[in-house]
Amino acid sequence: MLMSHTDTVSRILDAAEVLFAERGFTETSLRTITSTAGVNLAAVNYHFGSKKALIQAVFERFLTPFTCALESELDRRAASGLPLHVEDLLGSLYRVGLGSLSENGLDPQRFMRLLGLAYTQFQGHLRRFIVSRYGDSYRRFAGLLAGALPGVDPVTFYWRLYFMLGATIFTLSSFDAIEAILREDFGAQSSLPETLERLVPAATAMLKVVAK
Amino acid sequence: MLMSHTDTVSRILDAAEVLFAERGFTETSLRTITSTAGVNLAAVNYHFGSKKALIQAVFERFLTPFTCALESELDRRAASGLPLHVEDLLGSLYRVGLGSLSENGLDPQRFMRLLGLAYTQFQGHLRRFIVSRYGDSYRRFAGLLAGALPGVDPVTFYWRLYFMLGATIFTLSSFDAIEAILREDFGAQSSLPETLERLVPAATAMLKVVAK
DNA sequence: CAAAATTTAAAACAGGTGTTTGATTCTGGC
DNA sequence: GCCAGAATCAAACACCTGTTTTAAATTTTG
Numbered sequence: 001m002l003m004s005h006t007d008t009v010s011r012i013l014d015a016a017e018v019l020f021a022e023r024g025f026t027e028t029s030l031r032t033i034t035s036t037a038g039v040n041l042a043a044v045n046y047h048f049g050s051k052k053a054l055i056q057a058v059f060e061r062f063l064t065p066f067t068c069a070l071e072s073e074l075d076r077r078a079a080s081g082l083p084l085h086v087e088d089l090l091g092s093l094y095r096v097g098l099g100s101l102s103e104n105g106l107d108p109q110r111f112m113r114l115l116g117l118a119y120t121q122f123q124g125h126l127r128r129f130i131v132s133r134y135g136d137s138y139r140r141f142a143g144l145l146a147g148a149l150p151g152v153d154p155v156t157f158y159w160r161l162y163f164m165l166g167a168t169i170f171t172l173s174s175f176d177a178i179e180a181i182l183r184e185d186f187g188a189q190s191s192l193p194e195t196l197e198r199l200v201p202a203a204t205a206m207l208k209v210v211a212k
Numbered sequence: 213m214l215m216s217h218t219d220t221v222s223r224i225l226d227a228a229e230v231l232f233a234e235r236g237f238t239e240t241s242l243r244t245i246t247s248t249a250g251v252n253l254a255a256v257n258y259h260f261g262s263k264k265a266l267i268q269a270v271f272e273r274f275l276t277p278f279t280c281a282l283e284s285e286l287d288r289r290a291a292s293g294l295p296l297h298v299e300d301l302l303g304s305l306y307r308v309g310l311g312s313l314s315e316n317g318l319d320p321q322r323f324m325r326l327l328g329l330a331y332t333q334f335q336g337h338l339r340r341f342i343v344s345r346y347g348d349s350y351r352r353f354a355g356l357l358a359g360a361l362p363g364v365d366p367v368t369f370y371w372r373l374y375f376m377l378g379a380t381i382f383t384l385s386s387f388d389a390i391e392a393i394l395r396e397d398f399g400a401q402s403s404l405p406e407t408l409e410r411l412v413p414a415a416t417a418m419l420k421v422v423a424k
Numbered sequence: 425c426a427a428a429a430t431t432t433a434a435a436a437c438a439g440g441t442g443t444t445t446g447a448t449t450c451t452g453g454c
Numbered sequence: 455g456c457c458a459g460a461a462t463c464a465a466a467c468a469c470c471t472g473t474t475t476t477a478a479a480t481t482t483t484g
Contacts, residue, residue: 008431024334026238030472040433045473047431119386120332122236155400159410162390163379167418170378171371174331178374188367198371202418206379209417220461242442252463257443259461 009047011037017058021113025055025121056129059118062101062111063130067137069100074140086148086204093141094196109175109192116173149207157207164203171199221259223249229270233325237267237333268341271330274313274323275342279349281312286352298360298416305353306408321387321404328385361419369419376415383411 015037019028030051034041048054073096077084101108118126146157171178175192183189227249231240242263246253260266285308289296313320330338358369383390387404395401 022334024238026236027334029470031470040431041472042434042474043432051472116332119382120328122234122239155394155398155402156410158394158397159383159390159402159407160414162383162386163411163414166379166382167375168378170331170382171374174374178371182367182370185370186367190367190371195371198368199375201421202372202375205421206414206418209413241440243440252461253442254444254463255461263442 008037008039008043011039012044012047012054013058013061016054017061017110017114020055020058020117021110024117025051025123052123052125055123055126059114059126059130060133062106062114063134065100065104065106066097066111067134069096070141071137074144084144084148086145086207087200089141089145089148090200090203094200098193098196109172112169112172112175116169119169145207151210152207160207160209163206167203167206168199171195220249220251220255223251224256224259224266225270225273228266229273229322229326232267232270232329233322236329237263237335264335264337267335267338271326271338271342272345274318274326275346277312277316277318278309278323279346281308282353283349286356296356296360298357298419299412301353301357301360302412302415306412310405310408321384324381324384324387328381331381357419363422364419372419372421375418379415379418380411383407 012033015033016028019033019036022028030044031041033054034043044051044054048057070093073092077088077092097111098108101111118130142158142161145161146152146154149157152160172192172195175195179190179195224245228240228245231245231248234240242256243253245266246255256263256266260269282305285304289300289304309323310320313323330342354370354373357373358364358366361369364372384404384407387407391402391407
């Protein structure tokens with residue numbers, strides 16, 4: 001039968017998620033995954049088919065609830081008829097990211113770490129998978145953001161969008177490390193929500209600049 | 213003799229530089245490096261000691277001229293006595309990056325790609341190496357930048373500094389990919405200097421925002 | 425209950441990894 | 455010309471990789 005998701009599958013996904021986020025894809029072997037999951041080595045290839053497919057499955061479990069939550073948040077905003085400002089859109093994005101993930105028992109920091117990996121590690125198949133599966137939502141959000149920034153020419157807008165993505169993914173995927181440095185140097189510790197509250201105005205300013 | 217740097221060493225460094233930037237560290241084997249360099253497999257361990265040491269050597273060849281050029285640019289600015297503005301500092305940083313590297317026959321894009329890897333790949337030894345070797349220059353630059361931003365409290369400043377680093381490294385290390393997308397969608401092609409000219413005002417705005 | 429399909433298990437497979445070895449060639453100083 | 459030291463080479467080493475196989479156990483179903 002196909003109700004298979006008894007245990008083994010989830011345990012593999014759980015272990016893979018943590019280990020991938022900690023060490024990367026190539027640096028994490030199937031043997032490490034299966035042994036920390038407490039299942040047999042062959043189980044990965046049996047249930048997922050290959051290591052690549054496992055990597056994609058890990059991302060699917062993250063991204064699907066996130067994307068759905070973002071879509072319905074955008075629907076809600078659109079239904080309200082109110083104009084969408086840049087701050088609101090970014091705030092929504094971050095709030096949804098934090099909310100939907102922790103609801104599903106997923107660690108937002110790990111999520112960002114994995115997202116960072118998806119962009120920087122050399123896994124062509126992953127990039128293709130993500131684009132084909134979640135590209136529409138991405139384009140919708142980007143379109144709304146562009147609409148909230150009249151007067152910024154398209155090419156400049158897209159570069160700035162990438163600047164923003166970079167700032168976000170890079171910073172949040174190394175959140176632990178950066179936070180540790182700042183705590184050591186200034187004693188003040190920052191939480192993830194606090195950091196996002198710093199990020200929203202900073203990213204907004206970057207998107208809005210009027211070239212002089 | 214110690215004049216050894218006849219050929220083999222540089223050829224290994226050249227090949228490793230390109231291959232690392234293209235595929236990452238773990239994904240590039242010593243056999244691939246030595247065969248594209250046209251040298252014997254054992255040469256890496258003979259001249260460098262280990263793969264880790266080779267990785268560090270690749271970064272040293274990039275970062276030392278860059279850091280030196282940046283330091284002397286900062287010296288020059290300091291000697292002039294003029295106050296240092298944020299735009300100037302960022303402009304210097306990027307201009308020096310472009311200039312000093314291409315002078316030494318090194319590809320700036322590859323440099324950014326490698327720098328991105330250094331941050332995102334899981335090579336503890338590399339991070340430690342870079343921090344211990346180039347940490348002082350980094351702190352000097354960060355200090356000058358902080359001085360040009362009175363009124364921004366230290367913790368906020370440092371978070372924004374990381375936002376900026378993220379935007380820079382992330383964007384430039386994927387420059388080719390992003391540029392290809394934008395060219396396909398808008399027909400307009402962007403050069404690296406052009407992109408840096410977009411980045412300077414955007415990053416400046418992000419650093420300067422006054423929280424409302 | 426028995427037959428069939430699904431899931432687990434141990435072992436082997438084929439190939440790739442960084443590193444080391446020991447012999448051989450090259451090279452510069454006397 | 456000779457010979458120590460440096461550099462190159464082919465081969466082997468020990469280990470790890472993802473994947474497959476074959477058999478046993480388990481679960482589902484008629």
